[in-house]
Amino acid sequence: MPLQAVTRALEQIVCYDKSGFYPLEIAGQRIGCINVLWRERLLAHESAIFREDNGVIRALDSEPDFAARSATLAASALRWREAGWLNGWRNEKFIAFFNDGTPALEMERAAFRPLGLTSRAVHLNGLTRMADGEIRMWIGRRSPFKDVEPNRLDNMMGGGIAAGESIQIALEREGWEEAGIPSERLTLLPQTALLLAERPVQRGLHREWLYVFDLWLKEGEAPQNQDGEVAEHVLMPLAEVEQHLINGQFMSDAALTAIDCLARLGYWGDDSPLHSVLARVRGVAGTDTAGR
The missing domain is CATH 3.30.750.160 (Transcription Regulator spoIIAA)
Known part of the structure; x- marks a missing residue:
């Protein structure tokens, strides 16, 4: 199933x-x-x-x-x-x-x-409610010229928080560069999730807090990449997103973010076993957990 x-x-x-x-x-x-x-x-x-x-x-x-x-x-x-x-x-x-x-x-x-230090990143889910009430998700496909995981599926936007940046500044910068979202659309956007992504990688241990936001776009409104890092954005039915997750076509952090979003939307029901797995990596949205 x-x-x-x-x-x-x-x-x-x-x-x-x-x-x-x-x-x-x-x-x-x-x-x-x-x-x-x-x-x-x-x-x-x-x-x-x-x-x-x-x-x-x-x-x-x-x-x-x-x-x-x-x-x-x-x-x-x-x-x-x-x-x-x-x-x-x-x-x-x-x-x-x-x-x-x-x-x-x-x-x-x-x-x-190599040192397994914890970094921070912002991720933005793009969602659209269609005229018939169906919810769809905007999915980015990474450029084939990216050094890291080219052509893999991604959230509408995702990027690291650099030294000297606040969470809000990184959200606005990445939101514009990757999806063409004006800063005023993101200024008061509430954080909807906080997730700890942690896994071994070739270089050592990837450990990163993902500060997650959901942005609802109107039907007919589409993200527009500005920096060439995203080949395209596709508005997918949630069942199609689910199948890509099963097939392993998403980047790992993007998959975690997308699964969390679908779970919060109730896509698998409130008593899904997914919730107990997600509980292991969920922090308290709206808090700064940099030191954890």
């Missing part, structure tokens, strides 16, 4: 074997996670910064502030790139936070996954 297939797909997105990862403490707080390969690299080649203590990788215990921690790890990331350990260098920085929400450091986004 489709519901069982979607539930299995969701479980594959949110569940993984955590036994192959080592917790990372920076300046005395546990904010990252490192796989076996990167543990070996850091202990062998970055021993001036990283050490292991009872199965925990510790770093920067003596660095006094945000700027010092950021500078030390920025130099490390450059060494990792020169060694051929990092690909996808963006010249774009993300901020990692301590557990109380205080900024811990900023670092090249390509280096976040």
Whole structure:
């Protein structure tokens, strides 16, 4: 049945074997996670910064502030790139936070996954209610020229929150670049979900809070990509979205966001087993969980 297939797909997105990862403490707080390969690299080649203590990788215990921690790890990331350990260098920085929400450091986004640091992103579901009452969802197809997951299906918009950006600024910037949505349409848009996307990737551990918003477009109104990163937007019946989810055609974070949206719309009913799986990764919408 489709519901069982979607539930299995969701479980594959949110569940993984955590036994192959080592917790990372920076300046005395546990904010990252490192796989076996990167543990070996850091202990062998970055021993001036990283050490292991009872199965925990510790770093920067003596660095006094945000700027010092950021500078030390920025130099490390450059060494990792020169060694051929990092690909996808963006010249774009993300901020990692301590557990109380205080900024811990900023670092090249390509280096976040090796350390398992938690980044943040905004995702925008585009929805349209047709004249007959049917709800449809706007789905983006990534450009075939994208370096990462070309041609995969995506939400109407999704993008990382860069260092120095607020959630609102990132929403407005990405909303315009990826979907041509004017900022005034997004200024007072309420956040509808908060989801923790977490999974092993080739580079390490992807861990990201997804700040999710729903935007209702009128029938006949369509998103318009501005930056060339989206090949097309398609207005799909929810049953078609469901089938693409089952077939694995969505990017992982986009799939999580779309499943959550359909569940909130009641597409599978209020007592669906999906809700118990989603409960594992749902935060409280409208709160800033950067430090979790």
